[in-house]
Amino acid sequence: MDSSLIAPAPGRRELQKHERERRILIAARRLFDRKGYAKTSMEEVAARAGLAVGTLYNYFHSKDDLLLAIMRREADRLLRIGERILADPPKDPILALAAMADLFVESISAEERMLWRELFAAAITSPHDLGARLLELDTSLVAQLAALIQELKDRRVLTNDVDATQAAMTIYGICISWGLAFVTNEEITVVSMRSGIIGAIRMIVRGLLPRAHQ
Amino acid sequence: MDSSLIAPAPGRRELQKHERERRILIAARRLFDRKGYAKTSMEEVAARAGLAVGTLYNYFHSKDDLLLAIMRREADRLLRIGERILADPPKDPILALAAMADLFVESISAEERMLWRELFAAAITSPHDLGARLLELDTSLVAQLAALIQELKDRRVLTNDVDATQAAMTIYGICISWGLAFVTNEEITVVSMRSGIIGAIRMIVRGLLPRAHQ
């Protein structure tokens, strides 16, 4: 008989671990989507995954942690697309920055806004834990944005006065504040969030002061 | 004998109500400051206020609601100062906008940042409840900022192209994102938050495009 199926063989444990983690994530995802994050209890997630509650905590430190794991995929996808834009950015600075902002818009609208809302709140509440892990993402995105702006400066498309990091943080901050508005306000659509962000970018690029040559 | 003290007189209930609300707020404030919001239980607040837990809920819908009531004062002060700035704004647009932003900085740094952090998180989690009430404040502040920008446009200090509301939302968004960074990151000081915000305002006012006349 095949001992790898009947009798436990070395490595079995590792496989089981992945399989269970996957099962937990799928169960949680399904329930969070159907009933909402707050209304879903860890008991329910455990039941759907065919495990005991305590077991969930061997895989994820907390309910929020479970949520982060679910949302993480989207965030990673985001960074990869960002790399691509960076490799060959649009010539127009507004379009280039808008392309980066679109990543943010897409990722935040790819999942239930309720889930992002809970994730944001959890990240704020535990800055050392969840928050720190989301911050890594922020930092990477700001770095990408800063690299793009530096590139545009080098091409003389943007003024040399500007500090690329500062500009990146500012634009990213605008994305965050629109993102927060979006996830907390059902009246804000993906379209209005997008045009709000792009409008702000256009304004920043052009400036508020009257132009001599106009 | 004085019936208003010994025997219940009409109006006694009303007085008692205010007194108790005050006692609850003071007790909660003291405990939140000393032990932190999360570590303080409603039982403790009740005990310190000399009441039963259930009674707290006759005065405040939830623990978060209690927190909001504590922070509310600061927010109202903010709006009143905003009115004053609006009445006689600095001539320089950057200084004028910075004065408004300073309000935000002051109010957020006047209390324990941990309390703002919890309040922000709670507002995000319950957008219809707490969030809606904080949103009123945001809306008022954006309106003040927009009024200021309109004033600067009328004086021809800012370009006529700009949409005052859009600019106000953008600048306010930057304040919010810095505020979030501040409350979630101990390394960010009041000074660095302030200079970050003012730097961003300067950048927005001047724009990123190269200037013909430079």
Next chain:
DNA sequence: TTAAAAAAATGAATCGATTCATTTATTGCA
């Protein structure tokens, strides 16, 4: 193959926010 060791799973217990049926206090009125 088997027994000890290590890892993982388990679910009862804890802790805290919130609810609600019951009790107590206040008010309005005769």
Next chain:
DNA sequence: TGCAATAAATGAATCGATTCATTTTTTTAA
């Protein structure tokens, strides 16, 4: 003043996240 009506206070009960001592499974080594 005394009684019914109303408002407020009460704390035991509920519900859910999280912990942890115990049990079960898997691995290791003889």
